[in-house]
Amino acid sequence: MLRRAGDRGWLIDCHALRPAQLAVAIRERRWARELREVVPAARTVLVVAEDRAGMDELAARLRALLDERAEGAEGTGRTGADGSGGTGSATAPRTVVIPVRYDGPDLAAVAERAGISPEEVARLHSEGEHTVAFFGFAPGFAYLDGLPEPLRLPRLTSPRARVPAGVVAIAGGQSVVYPGGTPGGWHQIGTTTTRLWDVTADPPNRLSVGDRVVFRAVAP
Amino acid sequence: MTAAATESPRIPAGSPIAGALLTVADAGLGTSVQDLGRPGLAHLGVPTAGPADRRGFTLANRLVGNPENTPALEITLGGLAVTLSRSRYVSVTGAPAPVTVDGVPVRAPALVRLPAGARLAIGRPWAGCRTYLAVSGGLEADRVLGSASRDSLTGLGPDPVRAGTVLGVGPARPVPAVPLELAFSPVPGGGAMTARFHWGPRHDLFCAADRRRLTTTAWRVSAQCDRVGARLTGPPLAIGSVDLPSEGTVRGAIQVPPSGEPIIFLSDHPVTGGYPVIGVLTDADCDLLGQAVPGDELRLVPASSGGPRRIP
Structure with a gap:
């Protein structure tokens, strides 16, 4: 379903489709160069055109793409990893490996609430199949889906004022590697020395929407 | 780069x-x-x-x-x-x-x-x-x-x-x-302005009376007005609590937080937001709101209504 978002925007309700996959599919279309922004979020993709002329044509293109994707999703299961239906990703999702020392200040508390050992938290987290769902909250803040069930906890009741870059944390069904300079209410279970966000680099992001992420445990 | x-x-x-x-x-x-x-x-x-x-x-x-x-x-x-x-x-x-x-x-x-x-x-x-x-x-x-x-x-x-x-x-x-x-660009004069907007993306979360209230109220720009957004004061819209996960937002988005008093996003707005957006200002009228000062009166007019286009 398309919803108007101003002179140049359409907001797509994704329903059964995954926003990250839909955003990747949109960007692969030839007409995507006429778009200024393609912004996936939890259940939606926002598409903003460069120019407000042609919003009806853009809507028709998006509807056609949605119909193709919906048929593809039916054929391969609700959110099949490929879910292409003949129109899917021309490029397979990348895999980014992030070495993590599981030494975070909240590791013991997470283990206790999950009823398992800290080593088991590290094992579950590093064996999970994580994917980049969307960015938000702050520049470079990537929400990663795929946190194993036993580790799912609500956020901290009092957030920390400033979380340095490289802190690996979990909340709800998601993980994040903090980009630096933000407050944070997630449970900090580890750290990585891999720089995932650097505004002086081109591109600034090591992670992209749709990427698979492997957290590899390294000795503390 | x-x-x-x-x-x-x-x-x-x-x-x-x-x-x-x-x-x-x-x-x-x-x-x-x-x-x-x-x-x-x-x-x-x-x-x-x-x-x-x-x-x-x-x-x-x-x-x-x-x-x-x-x-x-x-x-x-x-x-x-x-x-x-x-x-x-x-x-x-x-x-x-x-x-x-x-x-x-x-x-x-x-x-x-x-x-x-x-x-x-x-x-x-x-x-x-x-x-x-x-x-x-x-x-x-x-x-x-x-x-x-x-x-x-x-x-x-x-x-x-x-x-x-x-x-x-x-x-x-x-x-x-x-x-x-x-060499002139429009600036609101006399402390009152009219801004056009498109309904949506989440206007359907509001009842008909609240949608009407959005367009009939003489809103005031509050002191909470900066490059991120401008909070309006007026009769609150009854949004209550809706379970809306964060979604992408645009400049000019009229976001309604639980207080019911709208916030209009300006240049430095966050890229996603979790409160429902009832409408979005036209690009041209975003510029007008970027000139608003606390106390200004703001009337919101649907862009599609074909009403008179007031040049301030």
């Missing part, structure tokens, strides 16, 4: 290639360097930023022969005073304000030849709040993610402008001959 490319060249004041320096003697209440911002990076969590009144900003650059995306100063509520190391054409646009050069009032600040060492001062605007100062050749400020815009939400971009800030100025450009009486 490479790391090296983000370094702007610094041209010494006396250089034969005719760069210049702008020195800030007084920065006023809030002055920042802006260009047209960082479009295309919202999917990485990066706001666009850029001038609150894009029409006023681009006009200033055009008047001194600069490309529209050239870094210039955005001055909120006046109070800026600067000098240049070399004589240059400058343009003052946006919110109309008293402009002086060495204390002498300038009749047509849209295009001024500012002599080397002379003090250009911009006072408090008579209407609107954001005045723009462009210098022929453009300001040289460090670019972050391809832009010299200071983003007040994330802190990306050059530091805020303070007394003592020195900025490079590029080689002068040919200044076009423009009839200055046409």
Whole structure:
């Protein structure tokens, strides 16, 4: 379903489709160069055109793409990893490996609430199949889906004022590697020395929407 | 863009290639360097930023022969005073304000030849709040993610402008001959404005009475009004608590938080938001709201209604 978002925007309700996959599919279309922004979020993709002329044509293109994707999703299961239906990703999702020392200040508390050992938290987290769902909250803040069930906890009741870059944390069904300079209410279970966000680099992001992420445990 | 490319060249004041320096003697209440911002990076969590009144900003650059995306100063509520190391054409646009050069009032600040060492001062605007100062050749400020815009939400971009800030100025450009009486960008006058908007994306979460209230209320711009957004005061809309996960937002989004008093997103707005957006201002009227000051009256009119288009 398309919803108007101003002179140049359409907001797509994704329903059964995954926003990250839909955003990747949109960007692969030839007409995507006429778009200024393609912004996936939890259940939606926002598409903003460069120019407000042609919003009806853009809507028709998006509807056609949605119909193709919906048929593809039916054929391969609700959110099949490929879910292409003949129109899917021309490029397979990348895999980014992030070495993590599981030494975070909240590791013991997470283990206790999950009823398992800290080593088991590290094992579950590093064996999970994580994917980049969307960015938000702050520049470079990537929400990663795929946190194993036993580790799912609500956020901290009092957030920390400033979380340095490289802190690996979990909340709800998601993980994040903090980009630096933000407050944070997630449970900090580890750290990585891999720089995932650097505004002086081109591109600034090591992670992209749709990427698979492997957290590899390294000795503390 | 490479790391090296983000370094702007610094041209010494006396250089034969005719760069210049702008020195800030007084920065006023809030002055920042802006260009047209960082479009295309919202999917990485990066706001666009850029001038609150894009029409006023681009006009200033055009008047001194600069490309529209050239870094210039955005001055909120006046109070800026600067000098240049070399004589240059400058343009003052946006919110109309008293402009002086060495204390002498300038009749047509849209295009001024500012002599080397002379003090250009911009006072408090008579209407609107954001005045723009462009210098022929453009300001040289460090670019972050391809832009010299200071983003007040994330802190990306050059530091805020303070007394003592020195900025490079590029080689002068040919200044076009423009009839200055046409060099005008709309600014709300008399403390009342009308802004057009499109319904959606989440207007269907509101009852018919609240949708009507949005368009019949004389809203007031509250004191919580900055480059991120403007909070309105008026009869609250009954949104209650809706379970809406964060979704992408655009400049001009009329977001309704649980208090029921709308917030309209401006240049430095966050890229996602979790409160329902009942409507979005047209691009042109976002610029108008970027000039709003606390206490201004704001009426919201559906863009599709075909009602009279009021030029303020």
